[in-house]
Amino acid sequence: MSSARRNNATRAEFTNYDLANPFAEGGFRWVAKGIYTHGERRGEACVCKWFKSGFVYEDSYFDLDIRANDKALEIIEEWNIRRYVNKVVKINMPEVWTFSGNSSGSWSGRKVLQEPFISNYRKYNSNSGWALNSSPWPRVMQALSHFSYHITGGQCVLCDLQGGEYGDAICLTDPVILSRSRSYGVTDLGPEGISSFFCNHVCNEFCKSNWIQPRDQNRYHRLQAGTSMIRARTGANQAVTRYMDNDYDDDDDCDY
Numbered sequence: 001m002s003s004a005r006r007n008n009a010t011r012a013e014f015t016n017y018d019l020a021n022p023f024a025e026g027g028f029r030w031v032a033k034g035i036y037t038h039g040e041r042r043g044e045a046c047v048c049k050w051f052k053s054g055f056v057y058e059d060s061y062f063d064l065d066i067r068a069n070d071k072a073l074e075i076i077e078e079w080n081i082r083r084y085v086n087k088v089v090k091i092n093m094p095e096v097w098t099f100s101g102n103s104s105g106s107w108s109g110r111k112v113l114q115e116p117f118i119s120n121y122r123k124y125n126s127n128s129g130w131a132l133n134s135s136p137w138p139r140v141m142q143a144l145s146h147f148s149y150h151i152t153g154g155q156c157v158l159c160d161l162q163g164g165e166y167g168d169a170i171c172l173t174d175p176v177i178l179s180r181s182r183s184y185g186v187t188d189l190g191p192e193g194i195s196s197f198f199c200n201h202v203c204n205e206f207c208k209s210n211w212i213q214p215r216d217q218n219r220y221h222r223l224q225a226g227t228s229m230i231r232a233r234t235g236a237n238q239a240v241t242r243y244m245d246n247d248y249d250d251d252d253d254c255d256y
Contacts, residue, residue: 001080003076003080003088003089003090003091004073004090004093005090005092005093005115005116006093006116007036007041007093007115008039008040008041009038009039009046010038010039010255011253011254011255012034012037012253013034013254014032014033014034016104018033019032019107024047026174026227028051028052028186028229029050029051029052029113030051030052031048032047032048033045033046034046034047034254041116046114046116046117047114047115048113049094049112049113049115050112050113056110057109057110057111061111062094062096062113064184064185065094065113066094066096068175068177069094069175071156071177071184072091072172072175072177073091073093075147075148075158076089076091076144076158076172078147078151079144084206084208087137087140087168087170088168089144089170091163091171091172091175092116092118093115095113095115096112097112097113097114097254097255098110098111098112099112100253100254100255102253103254114254118163118173119164120164121162121164122137122163123162124138124142124163125138126160126226126227127159127160127178127187127193127197127227127228128189128193128196128223128228129197129200129223130200131200131201133202133204139206140170140206141161142201142204142206142207143204144158145157145158145161145201146201146203146207147208147211149198149212149213149214150212153212154180154212155180155181156180157177157178157193157194158175158177159176159177159178160174160175160176160187160227161175162174176188176227178190178197180194187228187229188230189220189228189230190230193220194214195214195216195217195220196218196219196220196221198214199219200223201213
């Protein structure tokens with residue numbers, strides 16, 4: 001069974017109201033809710049995400065998002081193969097979609113990230129080391145983050161884990177990859193981020209004693225539930241918290 005949760009659709013619709021009033025936001029993106037109208041997921045809820053900084057019309061603007069998701073999927077596949085828990089971890093795999101030419105106003109031709117909607121949203125850990133440890137799923141997510149460091153030979157940490165619980169599975173979205181090479185965008189806090197994550201990490205019943213940890217476990221970033229980002233010009237961190245909500249209607253079209 002694949003760990004990837006994909007659009008499996010070719011068209012979706014969003015109301016002008018929902019696009020003008022996004023129900024969720026991240027540090028640099030807005031999120032609007034719509035519905036798939038063509039494909040296997042027809043009638044199901046979906047979301048599109050776009051930059052707060054302005055409109056984009058090229059797929060390349062989302063390259064780092066796609067790269068981070070691809071790496072996260074690779075790690076999650078390895079986790080599921082080993083069956084450390086009797087639950088399955090899945091991850092939304094966004095695609096770059098384009099608003100059709102007959103979309104109203106400035107939406108015509110705009111590029112967005114498109115993926116299935118996740119209900120029962122919850123955040124489990126952040127990229128600075130904050131973690132929720134109140135119940136089994138949050139502790140499983142902490143173990144998954146530790147496992148990611150081990151399975152990549154100390155090169156990466158999969159974190160900022162958030163998503164929804166669906167019975168015997170959990171579906172994640174918007175992951176962060178911390179890497180020694182700083183290859184995954186503004187939320188990749190690099191080696192200092194990896195050290196900061198492990199500064200607060202306490203192994204639980206789902207971690208394995210042979211999993212490696214970094215020697216440097218000092219804190220370089222403030223502990224917070226929000227997502228920390230590196231601003232290119234100043235090097236300052238900015239904390240944001242992603243929110244999820246419900247509501248939907250249909251109007252403007254977004255095509256694969």
